[in-house]
Amino acid sequence: MRTASCSCGQLQIEVNGEPRGVGVCHCFACQQRTGSVFAALASFNVPYKVSGTATEYLRTGDQGAQFLFRFCPICGTSLYHTEIGYDDKVSIAVGAFADPSFPAPTASIYDVRRHTWVQLPHGTKTFSKDP
Template sequence: MSTRTASCSCGQLQAHVSTEPLRVSVCHCLACQRRTGSVFGAQARFDKAAVSISGTSSEFVRVGDEGGKATFRFCPNCGATVYYTMSGREDAVAIPVGAFADPSFPAPTFSVYEERMHSWVRMPDGIEHMG
């Protein structure tokens, strides 16, 4: 596999990955809807050792429904989130799929917070569903 690069809108902050994602998921929680400005968030999780970051980021820490913390890193210039980490999963880095701007990126295999999913959204056949 060749290296993939995720980038903010202005290109200043980048995440470079050298492996396939461990998992690609979709989250329908209201916080992801607000963060992305869309009706869900789509993210790919990678082994931390396979990710290198270039550029400067600002941070926002969000506490989830069950108390876990997610630290989002975004570009201080354009505001786009490029990657985030989660407490309890220090060995992984999550990157929004859209930051890769690659229509051939692997499809999601896992969907969460579906009780908050917009009624018109349909997930791919065979995806694993979790509340």
């Protein structure tokens, strides 16, 4: 079992097992949402358990997919999201696990918007946009 938490601890999500995948996204929406130059996300299979109260934000991606982001209404941490129509997985902000041994990303999407100084782990598969 793994637990990810917002900065103040009010909102938490628990998942079981290893991630389906770990990736980074360099799209402008993720850069603005995180306040960083990319978002680091880990995808997990259901079930998952959420405790605390989340505020939701629905965003439509460049290719029409809809993502429901959940964040803490107290500290503002963007903790996890789901994609509408894909109820079998959840994506969680890697940093929210506060685990330096968490697996490295294997995929980089919207690489066309990656800041030139960001170096990816060796062997990371890159996609110009969202595959």
